[in-house]
Amino acid sequence: MTARRPTSSTAHPPQPPAAGEGGDGPASDERVAAARQALLEGVGAEIAASFPGITRLGGQVVAALYLADVPRSMDELSQELGRSKSNIFANLRGLEAAGIIERRRESGARHDSFALRGKYPDVIVGAYLGRLRRVVQDKRTLARRALALLGDAEGPEADAMRARLDDLSRKYDLFAELMEQLLPSIDGPVDLERLIAQVPEAVVRSLNA
Structure with missing residues (x-):
């Protein structure tokens, strides 16, 4: 009688995930690279559209600094983004002037490094609100100057111009007062998140009306 071989109770060892099923490997690296590129392009377009004088590359610098979470030198940013140092430098100056990034000199370092002035996107919102406040003040000044130039001119054309300028001035005054009440001077x-939580419910309802 032939003896039966004992059945092994040892479980099969776990198999590594196939390509594209998670884990480390080329497929995972490709997804990380795709997500990074999407963020670079999206932030680049957002900032270029919101801040005159800053190009898409400037927005990509912001995204790169956000992802790095540590200061980066101009050389490092140039290498990471594959762009010339002159283009990087021009956008760094614009971002610094807008209050979005700050220049640092680490102890023992030979070159400056750059970092966001605060968390993203909070730093962008702060810079945009500061710019919006300046734009509103400029337009208030413009409307008043135009009214002063119009003076006491008479006639249908002058009356129509005065009515439009009065309406424009009134709206910018209201906007400025609203910003002053809801948003303190921002630098x-x-x-x-705290700012949104403090917006009065009545204001939110009026925006949704």
Whole structure:
């Protein structure tokens, strides 16, 4: 009688995930690279559209600094983004002037490095609100200057112009007063979540009306 071989109770060892099923490997690296590129392009377009004088590359610098979470030198940014140092430098100057990034000199370092002035996107919102405040003040000044130039001119054309300028001035005054009540003078990043939480419910309802 032939003896039966004992059945092994040892479980099969776990198999590594196939390509594209998660884990480390080329497929995972490709997804990380795709997500990074999408963020670079999206932030680049957003900032270029919101801040005159800053190009898409400037927005990509912001995204790169956000992802790095540590200061980066101009050389490092140039290498990471594959762009010339002159283009990087021009956008760094624009971002610094807008209050979005700051220049640092680490102890023992030979070159400056750059970092966001605060959390993203809070730092962008703070810079944009500061710019919006300046735009509103400029337009208030413009409307008043135009009214002063119009003076006491008479006639249908002058009356129509005066009515439009009065309406424009009134709206910008209201906008400026609203910003002053809801948003204190801003010079730098804002705590975006805290700011949203403090917006009066009546204002939110009026925006949804």
